[in-house]
Amino acid sequence: MVFNSFTFIAFFAVMLILHNLPFLSWKTKKINLLLASYLFYAAWNPPFILLLWLSTVVDYFVGRALYTQENKYKKRLLLVLSLIGNLGMLCFFKYGNFLLENFVALTHALGINFHPAKPNIILPAGISFYTFTTLCYTIDMYKRKSKPVRSFLDFALFVTFFPHLVAGPIVRPPQLVPQFEHPHKATRLQLQQGLFLLSLGLFMKVAMADTLLAGSANTVFGYARSLPGLDAWVGVLAFSGQIFFDFAGYSTCAIAVAMCLGFVLPENFRYPYAAIGFTDFWRRWHITLSSWLRDYLYIPLGGNRRGEFRTYFNLMMTMLLGGLWHGASWTFVVWGALHGIYLCVEKWFKQIFGYTKKTTSERESLVRADLTPVFVKNKTFENLLLALGTFFLINVTWVFFRAKEFSTAWRMLASMFGFSKNPTPLLSTIDIIKVIVVITGMFTAHWLMRNTSVLQVAKKIPWLALAFVWAFLVISIIVCQKSGDSFIYFQF
Amino acid sequence: MHSNDFAKSGIAASILIVIFIVFWEFFWRSQGYLISYNEDKVMWATARKKIYLPPDQSTVFVGDSRVKFDIDIPTWKAMTGEDAVQLALVGTPPRPVLENLANDENFHGKVIFGATEIALYTLDSIRRERSAREGLEYYYSETPAQKMNSSLDLLLESKLVFLEEGKFGLNALLNTLPVKNRPGVVVAPGPPKAFANATILRQSYISPMLFKDTAVRNATIRYWAGAGARIRLVPLKGDTLEIFLKQMKYFIDRIKSRGGKVFIIRPPSTGPVLARENSMYPRDQYWERFLQYTGISGFYYADYPETAHMDCPEQSHLTRADAIIFTKTLVKVLKEKEGWTFGKNSDSLAYRNN
Numbered sequence: 024m025v026f027n028s029f030t031f032i033a034f035f036a037v038m039l040i041l042h043n044l045p046f047l048s049w050k051t052k053k054i055n056l057l058l059a060s061y062l063f064y065a066a067w068n069p070p071f072i073l074l075l076w077l078s079t080v081v082d083y084f085v086g087r088a089l090y091t092q093e094n095k096y097k098k099r100l101l102l103v104l105s106l107i108g109n110l111g112m113l114c115f116f117k118y119g120n121f122l123l124e125n126f127v128a129l130t131h132a133l134g135i136n137f138h139p140a141k142p143n144i145i146l147p148a149g150i151s152f153y154t155f156t157t158l159c160y161t162i163d164m165y166k167r168k169s170k171p172v173r174s175f176l177d178f179a180l181f182v183t184f185f186p187h188l189v190a191g192p193i194v195r196p197p198q199l200v201p202q203f204e205h206p207h208k209a210t211r212l213q214l215q216q217g218l219f220l221l222s223l224g225l226f227m228k229v230a231m232a233d234t235l236l237a238g239s240a241n242t243v244f245g246y247a248r249s250l251p252g253l254d255a256w257v258g259v260l261a262f263s264g265q266i267f268f269d270f271a272g273y274s275t276c277a278i279a280v281a282m283c284l285g286f287v288l289p290e291n292f293r294y295p296y297a298a299i300g301f302t303d304f305w306r307r308w309h310i311t312l313s314s315w316l317r318d319y320l321y322i323p324l325g326g327n328r329r330g331e332f333r334t335y336f337n338l339m340m341t342m343l344l345g346g347l348w349h350g351a352s353w354t355f356v357v358w359g360a361l362h363g364i365y366l367c368v369e370k371w372f373k374q375i376f377g378y379t380k381k382t383t384s385e386r387e388s389l390v391r392a393d394l395t396p397v398f399v400k401n402k403t404f405e406n407l408l409l410a411l412g413t414f415f416l417i418n419v420t421w422v423f424f425r426a427k428e429f430s431t432a433w434r435m436l437a438s439m440f441g442f443s444k445n446p447t448p449l450l451s452t453i454d455i456i457k458v459i460v461v462i463t464g465m466f467t468a469h470w471l472m473r474n475t476s477v478l479q480v481a482k483k484i485p486w487l488a489l490a491f492v493w494a495f496l497v498i499s500i501i502v503c504q505k506s507g508d509s510f511i512y513f514q515f
Numbered sequence: 516m517h518s519n520d521f522a523k524s525g526i527a528a529s530i531l532i533v534i535f536i537v538f539w540e541f542f543w544r545s546q547g548y549l550i551s552y553n554e555d556k557v558m559w560a561t562a563r564k565k566i567y568l569p570p571d572q573s574t575v576f577v578g579d580s581r582v583k584f585d586i587d588i589p590t591w592k593a594m595t596g597e598d599a600v601q602l603a604l605v606g607t608p609p610r611p612v613l614e615n616l617a618n619d620e621n622f623h624g625k626v627i628f629g630a631t632e633i634a635l636y637t638l639d640s641i642r643r644e645r646s647a648r649e650g651l652e653y654y655y656s657e658t659p660a661q662k663m664n665s666s667l668d669l670l671l672e673s674k675l676v677f678l679e680e681g682k683f684g685l686n687a688l689l690n691t692l693p694v695k696n697r698p699g700v701v702v703a704p705g706p707p708k709a710f711a712n713a714t715i716l717r718q719s720y721i722s723p724m725l726f727k728d729t730a731v732r733n734a735t736i737r738y739w740a741g742a743g744a745r746i747r748l749v750p751l752k753g754d755t756l757e758i759f760l761k762q763m764k765y766f767i768d769r770i771k772s773r774g775g776k777v778f779i780i781r782p783p784s785t786g787p788v789l790a791r792e793n794s795m796y797p798r799d800q801y802w803e804r805f806l807q808y809t810g811i812s813g814f815y816y817a818d819y820p821e822t823a824h825m826d827c828p829e830q831s832h833l834t835r836a837d838a839i840i841f842t843k844t845l846v847k848v849l850k851e852k853e854g855w856t857f858g859k860n861s862d863s864l865a866y867r868n869n
Contacts, residue, residue: 029664065659230685490525
């Protein structure tokens with residue numbers, strides 16, 4: 024079931040009513056939520072619910088055993104079992120075809136004529152997300168970072184809770200389990216804010232991603248010939264906006280839906296295109312994944328505690344695996360590698376050139392000391408240029424993320440940087456205008472909102488202005504009329 | 516902001532939204548638009564599910580827009596007592612759908628497909644066959660949630676005019692803005708949105724607006740006249756035609772080998788559209804050759820006095836009244852000349868219809 028569908032609206036309305044019935048016990052409400060979550064998931068492909076059950080049951084019992092087991096070797100064995108179970112399932116469903124293809128390519132390179140039958144493996148929706156959710160639980164139990172979940176019902180609901188199940192935010196047990204231990208019901212304000220955020224999330228997905236940007240991105244990346252720089256850049260910018268609005272839209276909907284039921288999910292996006300540098304970008308983009316990779320991969324690898332070379336190596340490994348997490352293709356690995364290189368170079372720059380922050384008075388005295396216009400000397404202008412530079416380099420990485428093959432990526436890059444031969448214009452003027460207007464608006468909004476949040480801004484503006492904004496969001500969804508299109512991150 | 520302020524915003528927003536919906540619906544209705552369904556992959560997939568009805572309860576229609584306009588489904592149902600499973604797609608060659616039916620071992624039914632030359636005579640063309648491929652892909656991957664959603668979608672579309680995305684969606688509206696494109700950019704806007712409507716059974720019919728407004732009629736004529744140029748079509752000849760015919764014969768033979776029946780129809784066209792089709796695809800070199808090569812029978816509109824002189828208001832599709840006559844003639848030919856038998860009640864229904 025997708026948030027942007029009439030089915031979900033009906034489903035959600037029923038859930039809201041059931042969750043607010045005064046005569047139902049908290050346990051009954053939790054059972055309702057669990058059953059509804061299974062229904063939500065089964066609406067894609069019912070058989071895959073078995074995988075979810077398997078993952079839930081195994082990790083619940085292994086998690087408890089990990090926490091209580093005193094024998095070091097048995098404890099390690101249990102952890103290995105859990106990792107094999109979770110990652111094995113992920114590897115089979117997500118990387119099965121990819122591994123086989125690469126194995127076949129290797130055998131051919133060695134001169135062996137090996138042609139296995141192509142397996143027909145369907146990727147279960149959200150497997151990467153719920154695998155990471157359950158993995159962090161068993162690892163936490165192994166390290167005894169938190170206590171095991173006492174109730175199986177709470178654990179099953181933590182893994183399966185429908186707002187985050189299919190595309191995150193990736194939640195950790197301490198963020199959600201305690202909320203299931205005591206009755207939770209949305210306050211009137213939470214419900215209203217939740218509905219506002221749901222409207223915003225759907226607007227981002229339906230109006231921005233699917234209606235105004237997806238067409239140009241698909242046209243450009245699906246074109247088999249050289250393009251003029253304008254078309255190539257517009258296509259990449261369109262995808263840059265599409266992926267943000269699609270995924271951040273989903274996260275906003277997930278947070279909103281949970282909020283309407285009285286639960287709080289972690290923030291997943293914080294105006295990422297206003298990032299100044301790549302460390303900042305990863306603190307703003309898919310925050311729950313980047314913090315997961317930091318805590319469960321980068322730090323266990325040694326983080327920055329084992330010398331300079333090892334720090335760079337750990338960074339690269341984390342980003343390469345982060346790239347591979349997104350999809351079973353070498354183009355995703357290159358996308359991760361580019362981000363790894365950006366982060367390494369940024370770290371190196373900071374080490375070489377130092378990063379001493381000047382105090383405000385120092386800056387002011389410098390500004391007053393010469394005749395350079397104030398806005399140029401202003402830190403804000405400098406930061407804006409850095410943010411634009413970061414945005415530019417991130418757009419280059421999106422080429423590899425979106426291109427299905429390297430040939431498409433190289434053709435796109437050649438077109439973007441003026442190396443294409445005999446380019447033919449592709450996009451209509453109206454498509455170009457749509458993309459430029461939306462991307463300019465998006466970047467401006469990110470820049471202006473980088474240190475605040477939607478709800479904080481909503482609180483400050485007059486109620487009538489908010490009403491017009493709210494109505495605009497919903498009317499845009501109605502006029503766009505795109506319902507039921509899948510979210511891009513479901514495939515990851 | 517306090518809860519009360521947020522509530523006030525929510526209530527005011529709801530009022531604005533309701534006002535907008537009422538305005539938007541009445542605005543389009545006041546322009547003359549009627550209820551019409553989205554011609555999308557969801558509706559196509561819904562129709563595709565019906566091909567497994569027993570062979571004496573349904574006939575599958577494949578082809579391009581002429582099959583959608585010129586076969587009147589209520590007339591077909593009344594005369595044959597059978598359902599018409601309409602799988603034709605606007606501007607799309609019948610090849611991919613025929614291939615799909617041929618390869619589906621569970622399909623044993625009757626197929627009638629359209630022979631608009633510009634659509635039919637093409638080998639694997641990614642661009643032109645896209646709608647069919649999208650429909651098939653959706654059919655095979657449709658989730659239970661999507662099935663539920665399509666039922667709700669159809670329910671709303673049956674009540675609200677503005678929910679036809681192809682005409683009133685934001686992109687459709689933006690694409691009608693008079694903005695000049697760069698030289699070399701080829702865009703293919705659809706025909707004017709006042710041109711036609713579609714029923715829930717995927718039958719299309721020319722909108723009354725086309726008859727009332729000559730500007731709409733002329734714009735539609737210009738659209739069809741430009742279609743050939745946009746497609747940049749080169750008729751199949753020599754070896755490529757031979758490959759095409761071989762392919763089609765293979766599909767037809769597969770369907771027939773399972774007890775199925777296949778029949779081809781050539782619906783009318785008029786004016787410059789007909790002249791272009793006749794000059795690009797002479798009847799003896801294409802229609803006759805097709806029948807001879809594949810061994811199937813066909814219905815060519817010009818061979819029957821009832822349909823020979825029909826007029827297409829925009830040169831490519833029949834009016835609804837003519838579609839009824841065309842369908843009656845077709846059923847008569849199928850029964851009397853081809854010996855097709857239809858569902859149990861067909862005769863009595865046909866009698867009642869006449």
